[in-house]
Each structure stands twice: as C-alpha cells, then as structure tokens.
Amino acid sequence: MTDPSIGSLRVNGATLHYEVRGQGPFLLLIPGGTGGAASFDGIIDDMAAEYTVATYDPRGMSRSPLDDPEAEQRVAEHADDAFRILELLSPGTPARVFGASSGAIAALHLLTVHPERVERLVAHEPPVVEVLPDSSEHRALIARVQETFRTQGLMPAMAAFAAGLTKDGATTEPQAEIKLPPQAAARAEQTMAGLPYFIGRIVPGFMSYTPDVHRLETLSDRLVLAGGQDSRGALPYRPAAFLAEHLGTELLHFPGGHTGMTTHPTEFGESLRKALRA
Numbered sequence: 001m002t003d004p005s006i007g008s009l010r011v012n013g014a015t016l017h018y019e020v021r022g023q024g025p026f027l028l029l030i031p032g033g034t035g036g037a038a039s040f041d042g043i044i045d046d047m048a049a050e051y052t053v054a055t056y057d058p059r060g061m062s063r064s065p066l067d068d069p070e071a072e073q074r075v076a077e078h079a080d081d082a083f084r085i086l087e088l089l090s091p092g093t094p095a096r097v098f099g100a101s102s103g104a105i106a107a108l109h110l111l112t113v114h115p116e117r118v119e120r121l122v123a124h125e126p127p128v129v130e131v132l133p134d135s136s137e138h139r140a141l142i143a144r145v146q147e148t149f150r151t152q153g154l155m156p157a158m159a160a161f162a163a164g165l166t167k168d169g170a171t172t173e174p175q176a177e178i179k180l181p182p183q184a185a186a187r188a189e190q191t192m193a194g195l196p197y198f199i200g201r202i203v204p205g206f207m208s209y210t211p212d213v214h215r216l217e218t219l220s221d222r223l224v225l226a227g228g229q230d231s232r233g234a235l236p237y238r239p240a241a242f243l244a245e246h247l248g249t250e251l252l253h254f255p256g257g258h259t260g261m262t263t264h265p266t267e268f269g270e271s272l273r274k275a276l277r278a
Contacts, residue, residue, distance in 0.1 A: 001041060001045055002021055002022075004019035005021070006020075011080070011084050012077065012080070013059070013066060013071060014066050014081070015065060016084075017036075017037070017056060017057045017063035018057075018085055019054065021044060021048040022050070022052050025052065026051065026086075026090040026093060026096065028054050028085060028090075028096070028097045029097075029098050030055075030097065030098065030099040030104070030106055031055065031057075031061075032100040033100075033194075033198060034193075036062040036194075037055040037056055039261065042266075042268075043268060043272065047272070051096070051276075054089050056081075059077070059081055060201065060202075062194065072201065073206070075206055075209040076109060078106040079106045082097075082106055083114050087117075094117055094119035095117060095118065095119060096118075096121075097121045098124070098272060098276070099122075099124065100124045100125070102127070104124055104125065104126035105128055105211075106206075107123055108121070108126055109209070109211070111222070111223060112211065118222060121222060121224065122275045123225055125231060125237055125239075125258055126211075126236075126239060127206070127207055127235065128243070129239055130208065130210040131211065131213065131239050138235065139208070141160075142203060142204055145157050145160050145164070146200075146203075148160045149199055149200060158195065158199065161203065164235065165234055165235045165236060166235075211243075216247060217247060220247040220249055225243055227252075228253070228254055229253045229256065229260070234258065236258050254271045256268065
C-alpha cells in the first residue's frame with residue numbers, strides 16, 4: 001500500500017487525523033463503524049490510481065480524539081467535519097464522496113447541507129431506519145441495545161444489536177468461515193477498541209437521524225444508493241432500498257454484505273469506481 005500524506009485538522013470539539021493518496025479528481029471516503037481510515041486499506045490503492053483520495057478517522061475514533069470524551073455525537077457535526085476536510089483539501093471544487101454505513105449517514109447530511117461541495121455521492125447501506133414504515137420497532141431496538149450496554153456491558157449489547165440487524169425472520173446459522181485479507185485481520189484490535197464508543201454514542205446518535213428526504217429528491221441526480229448483494233432483507237440494507245424506490249433511482253448492488261469492502265475488496269473497489277463514473 002502506498003504511503004499517504006498525513007495531516008491533522010482542528011474542528012469543533014475534536015482533532016481529525018486525515019490521509020491523502022494518489023492524483024486526479026478529488027474523492028473523499030467517509031468510513032463507518034469503528035474502522036476509521038484503515039477500513040479502506042483494501043481498496044485505497046486502486047482508488048488512488050484514478051483519484052486524489054482523502055479519508056480520515058471520524059471524531060472519537062482511533063487517531064481523532066475528542067476534546068470531551070463524553071460528548072454526545074450528532075450526525076450534523078460529523079457531516080460538518082467532512083465539509084471541513086473538503087474545504088481544506090479540495091477548496092472550491094465539488095468532490096466525489098463515498099460513505100459506508102454510519103459514514104454514509106454523515107455523507108447524506110453533507111449532501112443536503114452543502115450540495116455545492118458534492119459532485120456525486122455513493123452511499124452504501126446508510127442505516128437511516130427512521131425512513132422505514134416500521135421505524136418504531138428499530139427505535140425500540142436501539143433503546144434495548146443502550147439499556148443492555150448500561151446494565152450488562154459491551155458484548156451482550158453487541159449481541160442484541162447484531163440480532164436486530166439480521167434479516168426478518170432469519171435464524172442464526174453457522175456461516176462458512178470467511179478468510180479476511182491480512183490487513184483486515186490486523187485491524188481487529190482497533191475495531192474492538194472502538195466498539196464501546198460506537199455502541200454507546202454513534203449507534204443512538206446516528207440511527208435516530210431522519211434525513212431530509214424532500215431535499216434528497218431535489219438532489220437525486222447526484223446521489224447513488226447502494227446495498228450489499230448478500231444483505232437483502234437485513235436492516236442496514238432496507239433504508240437504502242426504500243430511499244432508492246422513493247427517489248425513483250436504481251439501487252446498485254455491491255459484492256458481499258454490509259462489510260463487503262472488507263470481505264471482497266477487489267470486486268468492491270471495482271464496483272465503486274463504476275458507480276463514481278456513471
């Protein structure tokens with residue numbers, strides 16, 4: 001993997017670690033979950049062959065410390081962080097943006113608030129469950145996860161959260177073991193370290209977010225919604241499918257499931273490049 005140019009950016013309440021690679025049109029990658037910039041390790045070189053690629057650790061994750069470690073997390077603030085990165089690294093020029101999972105939620109807000117900065121957005125499985133007809137059930141899930149985290153700790157809360165994300169009516173069956181690329185396996189420790197923050201702050205702050213659907217309707221020509229080929233029916237997939245249908249746009253399918261970028265990096269990167277060009 002090519003060595004990035006590394007920097008830090010002071011934003012309201014945090015210091016962001018960012019990385020830049022490659023040359024060409026500007027592309028901002030917004031990570032989800034707990035992986036931070038490292039979650040793009042499997043695709044970054046391929047993307048940097050075509051683009052100037054910037055990514056970063058979202059506030060509170062990995063190398064982007066919060067001024068107040070107990071601060072509540074809001075989608076609007078995370079989207080503003082992405083805007084500040086764009087203002088620093090791609091001033092005056094609209095950029096291509098890719099967001100994954102919670103990063104896709106921040107990216108949707110960025111598009112609605114600063115459309116002049118976004119030429120094209122590919123949002124992969126943003127779990128904006130408030131758009132769904134059964135959103136009350138998912139509110140109850142989030143409350144249940146938070147209560148479990150408070151009373152029983154991290155791993156029982158993670159189990160409750162994972163169960164709530166499965167396909168409707170699905171039973172948990174043993175899956176064939178997926179051999180992760182070495183870089184992905186090496187990130188496991190970082191992922192575990194970020195889980196308490198993710199479950200305690202990101203999940204409640206982001207999954208209660210309601211996107212401005214009317215605003216997205218006016219911007220649908222620059223929004224690409226995507227889901228995992230293996231995610232159909234699972235909770236993170238459903239909002240992307242719902243929004244695509246509502247906006248009258250095609251839902252693109254990427255290889256793998258919610259974490260297809262990790263499990264199928266080469267094929268995922270190829271699909272992303274196609275989606276960004278179209």
